[in-house]
Amino acid sequence: xxxxxxxxxxTIIGLVVINALVKGVQIDxxxxxxxxxxxxxxxxxxxxPVVQLLALPITIVTFGIFALIVNGLMLGLAAAITPxxxxxxxGSAVFxxxxxxxxxxIASAAxxxxxx
Numbered sequence: 001x002x003x004x005x006x007x008x009x010x011t012i013i014g015l016v017v018i019n020a021l022v023k024g025v026q027i028d029x030x031x032x033x034x035x036x037x038x039x040x041x042x043x044x045x046x047x048x049p050v051v052q053l054l055a056l057p058i059t060i061v062t063f064g065i066f067a068l069i070v071n072g073l074m075l076g077l078a079a080a081i082t083p084x085x086x087x088x089x090x091g092s093a094v095f096x097x098x099x100x101x102x103x104x105x106i107a108s109a110a111x112x113x114x115x116x
Contacts, residue, residue, distance in 0.1 A: 006113035007104075011037040014103040022099065024092025025079075032084030039078045039085075040100075048074045071097035 012033050019027040027033055051070055052059070059066040072094035079087040087093045 003113050006108055006111040007041065008037055010104045010107035010111060010113065011040055011100075013107045014100040015040070017103045018096040018099050022092055022096045024088040025096045026086045026088075028084035032082060036078060036082045036085045039082045040075065043074050043078045043081075047077065068094050068098060071101065075100065 015027060015033050015036055018025050019033075027036060048070065051074070052067065055066060055070055059070075069090075072090060075097040076087050076090075076093045079085045079093075087096060
């Protein structure tokens with residue numbers, strides 16, 4: 001399986017898990033899962049690095065804790081772009097982003113996707 005497809009399916013699995021476990025996350029349909037996974041991948045690949053670079057000073061001051069906030073904001077941005085995908089509140093976004101990262105990493109390892 002290619003790296004793109006492995007990460008794509010891992011992200012879908014992560015979205016299914018956060019939809020089931022995080023109270024403030026709502027994904028309405030299968031198409032929302034698919035589009036959401038694509039948007040999350042795009043946001044993480046192109047927008048998050050720029051935001052992390054701009055937020056580097058505050059991330060250093062907070063000993064890396066602010067990186068969790070950035071991840072939550074990126075998940076909230078992906079939810080705002082995707083129809084049928086919503087995240088209520090910053091706490092839900094941060095927890096969902098953390099859980100999405102963990103589940104996606106486990107699923108990627110299960111699919112045999114290697115880090116670039």
